[in-house]
Amino acid sequence: MKSINDRSQDIGPFVSQTDDAIIICRCEEITKGEIRQAIHDGMFTVNEIRRYLRAGMGLCQGQTCGKLVKNLIARELNVIPDQLDPATSRSPMRPMEMKVLGNEEVSHV
């Protein structure tokens, strides 16, 4: 099994592909090419791609693109997707307005 934490591994140069312009993360409008480029910049995990590009940080919180991003990373690193950790899950589960999170308009049950 290949270690995906081995940052010194050579994954070869970034070679553009014909469908690099396809959007992968709809919410933040991040393309396949941008994600592949980020992997070649050294972002080897879904979490790193999230922080670097905001892919998976939009309205759906990666519900749609999470698997797609994972598959892209797996292909570039030449590992199977199951070997990659998915993005961290943390509260709040859904995007939420600050005034709600801060309970400014409280009407308790």
Place this chain on the structure above:
Amino acid sequence: MKRYDLIVVGAGPAGLSAAIEAARCGMSVAVFDENTKPGGQLFKQIHKFFGSKEHQAKIRGYKIGETLLAEAADAGVEVFLNATVAGIYLDKEVLVQIGAAMEHFKADTIIIATGAAENMVTFDGWTLPGVIGAGAAQTMMNLYGIKPGQRVLMLGSGNVGLVVSFQLMQAGCEVVALVDAAPKVGGYGVHAAKIARCGVPFYLSHTITKAEGSDCVSGVEISQVDEDFAPIPGTQKHFDVDTICLAVGLSPMSQLLKMAGCNMVDDPRRGGQVPQVDENGETSIPGLFAAGDVSGIEEASSAMIQGRMSGLAAAAYLGFLSEQDKDNRLADLEIALDSLHQGMFAPGNKGKTFTKTDEGIAVSQSLLKKGYLDDADLERFIHRSDQTDEKSGIHPVIECTQNIPCNPCQDACTRGCIKVGKTITALPRIDATISCTGCGMCIASCSGQAIFLVDEDYAPGYASITLPYEFLPRPQKGELGTALSRSGQPLGHAEIIDVRSAKTFDQTTLVTIKVPVEQAMTARFYQPETNAAGQ
């Protein structure tokens, strides 16, 4: 902060079933669901379910949902709607957004039943308006009464793709093609046959290469794929469509479990990231359970059983149920769950290719490639038990040729004409020694719409065929239309000689057509004169 014995997240079939069992054991139970309506996926499912009596077979999904809600109310379950669970913390503390307020709850046990989300595939133009998930199409049609489009192409031949294709036609859309990259139909053959006989062409080993249009979908291009699923240049086909429906699988929405710190595994056979659970759904955190699609994509029928199991286990965990009672009741549920996990489509058989049925009959390749049984297959399947087929008069013809967990046809025929036997995945057989009264209960009870009544001696030179019909408007007696073959090809004129609907048929209309006797074994659908099938 408010306390409960049990907090359930998700009011789908799994969550509601869990809540009912726990509340009946005396627990105080709160269920949170982020939707405005409870029921999860169930209220979108207007078709009759498979399984057996104990799995509520032949009952339509939304009716099962209504029953669950009534039972939950009876048992004293509190259901909170518009209530999104935003976080789960140590010691089973839960943060919920209800309306514009954040509320804090604590429980001694938690059951996560958050279901699944639809997968997407990417192709040129996939973000154009008009490319939607099949579940979204189902929500629009069946919950809100909105037609998703006029002309639709469906990608995905699993049960979801097949069922939603049929529902799209019921809603008045035209389904121009059913496409799948796999070389064979993934879902039940009976579901495929239902849409093939309406004339929907199947394109297996094909995928979408482009959604066309500038502001929204105006067309779609599909291409054949090679063994590695790569599109083969030069094989493109174009369809004018305004909607592209994707039914390419579901992924468990297991984020809350991960957030809570449960041990997770990545299991492609269960749909992705799922919690490690024991046989009752308990995760690596004692008192925290997962049930339904969130712990592995299956079906509503199994989600309900898993929900009940986790509800009972939670009750036993807190001492609301003795260990012995728990074991007794779980044993029955395990048997019920196990019977659903049998047959060609069992979770453990995912990806396997069957060449023969359990009975040793070669499976229909035509059903797997084109969605319908061809004439050669009929020989093998239709005359299974009644070799003495000289019988005159009305008799059932069953076109159910795969080992699926289903048997309502057997219970439907009180005369005993139809036999599935103890193993519910066995193919239904006809006992030709018992004469059929033509009551039609078998047709209406068959979740796969796979039973027909044929009378070769209806009139000199003419046969009558009674078929299940679930489109509106209902045809009228005396009406003239076209008889369609299993592949939806017009065979010639058909006259409606009888139309029956009854409460016990549960919305399925039984239409009897008169066709030339040569078509007795080929005519399987009826198309009204003025419009195309399903419109």
